[in-house]
Amino acid sequence: MAAQRTPSQTIGPFFHEGLRWKDAEKVAFAETGQAIVLTGRVLDGAGEPVGDAMIETWQLSPRGRAPAAAAGASRPHGFARVETAKDGSFRIETLLPGGPAPFLDVAIFARGLLKPLRTRAYLAREEMVRADPALAAIAASPRIKTLVALSAGDNAYRWDVRLQGDGETVFFAA
Amino acid sequence: MNDMTRQDPVDPPYRYPEYRSTVLRAPREPLVALPPNALDIPGPFVPKGFVRDGESDLTAQGRSAPLGEKMILAGRLLDADGRPVRRSLVEIWQANASGRYHHPADVHEAPLDPNFHGVGRALTDDEGWYRFVTVKPGAYPWKNHPFAWRPQHIHFSLLGSAPVQRLVTQMYFPGDPLLAIDPVYNSVPDAAARLRMISTLALETGIEGIALGYRFDIVLAGAKATPLGP
Numbered sequence: 001m002a003a004q005r006t007p008s009q010t011i012g013p014f015f016h017e018g019l020r021w022k023d024a025e026k027v028a029f030a031e032t033g034q035a036i037v038l039t040g041r042v043l044d045g046a047g048e049p050v051g052d053a054m055i056e057t058w059q060l061s062p063r064g065r066a067p068a069a070a071a072g073a074s075r076p077h078g079f080a081r082v083e084t085a086k087d088g089s090f091r092i093e094t095l096l097p098g099g100p101a102p103f104l105d106v107a108i109f110a111r112g113l114l115k116p117l118r119t120r121a122y123l124a125r126e127e128m129v130r131a132d133p134a135l136a137a138i139a140a141s142p143r144i145k146t147l148v149a150l151s152a153g154d155n156a157y158r159w160d161v162r163l164q165g166d167g168e169t170v171f172f173a174a
Numbered sequence: 175m176n177d178m179t180r181q182d183p184v185d186p187p188y189r190y191p192e193y194r195s196t197v198l199r200a201p202r203e204p205l206v207a208l209p210p211n212a213l214d215i216p217g218p219f220v221p222k223g224f225v226r227d228g229e230s231d232l233t234a235q236g237r238s239a240p241l242g243e244k245m246i247l248a249g250r251l252l253d254a255d256g257r258p259v260r261r262s263l264v265e266i267w268q269a270n271a272s273g274r275y276h277h278p279a280d281v282h283e284a285p286l287d288p289n290f291h292g293v294g295r296a297l298t299d300d301e302g303w304y305r306f307v308t309v310k311p312g313a314y315p316w317k318n319h320p321f322a323w324r325p326q327h328i329h330f331s332l333l334g335s336a337p338v339q340r341l342v343t344q345m346y347f348p349g350d351p352l353l354a355i356d357p358v359y360n361s362v363p364d365a366a367a368r369l370r371m372i373s374t375l376a377l378e379t380g381i382e383g384i385a386l387g388y389r390f391d392i393v394l395a396g397a398k399a400t401p402l403g404p
């Protein structure tokens with residue numbers, strides 16, 4: 001029997017204790033791989049930091065597989081959940097996903113977001129990102145740059161999210 | 175398609191000026207479509223032992239019982255085909271009976287309750303059922319507009335069985351007069367969809383002489399994803 005979906009509502013400003021998991025900023029896998037760090041900031045339409053957001057990431061394993069069930073682990077595999085700090089910054093430690101244009105699926109929740117924003121942080125060169133068939137609709141758009149994390153040293157990436165206005169990040173329909 | 179012109183039949187729009195915080199946080203550019211199933215990789219899978227016994231009883235986390243109307247809150251987590259979403263994580267957070275969150279950003283003058291932190295989690299069973307023991311949260315004022323008060327509500331977070339099912343929502347109470355003036359509740363465009371966020375009084379779900387019962391079923395997007403082969 002078909003059932004009708006429950007609507008989304010904002011996470012509000014008071015979610016922190018309710019949704020905090022131990023070590024959730026360090027993504028666990030059953031496989032080994034290349035350790036990387038992704039840092040960035042979330043900014044609003046006035047360029048002000050969004051200091052009360054929650055970011056979740058989901059990704060393939062280093063060998064390009066769907067993350068396995070995490071038997072004996074302390075948290076789910078392949079998944080990060082982090083809060084932004086007052087200055088809008090966040091930090092995620094993970095392993096580079098497999099594939100020619102590896103990326104993290106990103107969901108952003110915050111006060112003022114009545115439903116999550118969905119985007120991707122690609123950990124690959126821009127030409128590889130433009131060649132990703134999933135992005136065919138925007139392959140020629142200058143906005144595709146907003147999905148590409150910049151190299152910030154050895155195994156470190158920098159990726160800022162602009163919710164609105166100049167340099168607005170590409171967001172996906174759920 | 176541009177989200178500004180499309181009315182989602184279920185979810186609110188990003189931009190909803192009556193809820194002021196949306197104004198600088200809603201994207202202006204059209205959303206970009208991804209190929210179907212891009213978000214349909216099953217998981218994340220919560221490992222055994224992630225939720226400990228007792229985490230679903232919010233009235234047993236202090237030295238003694240919290241103030242407020244004790245209530246049992248139970249319901250089923252279902253997919254769009256009406257099938258149970260099994261062994262799935264349900265997280266809740268809420269204000270205390272006075273309408274105050276145990277949170278440093280909550281500056282409402284109502285008292286904290288040392289016996290109530292307002293945080294709970296549970297895993298659904300094989301039928302999709304979850305069950306919490308808690309107290310009814312109080313309404314609280316906020317600065318969205320003059321005399322703005324949030325209706326009594328409990329925040330819910332559902333992981334579902336794949337990212338396409340991920341949902342954060344709020345559960346309201348039947349007959350609350352503040353629902354009519356709440357822009358968060360009213361941001362959902364369809365009246366019938368709004369009603370699906372309201373729990374029902376279910377006395378038999380409670381405990382005779384001890385706790386009121388409320389029932390709240392939650393329906394996630396899509397059907398249960400088929401696990402990928404090895």
Ligand SMILES: [Fe+2]
Pocket residue numbers: 012014269324327329
């Ligand atoms: Fe709230």
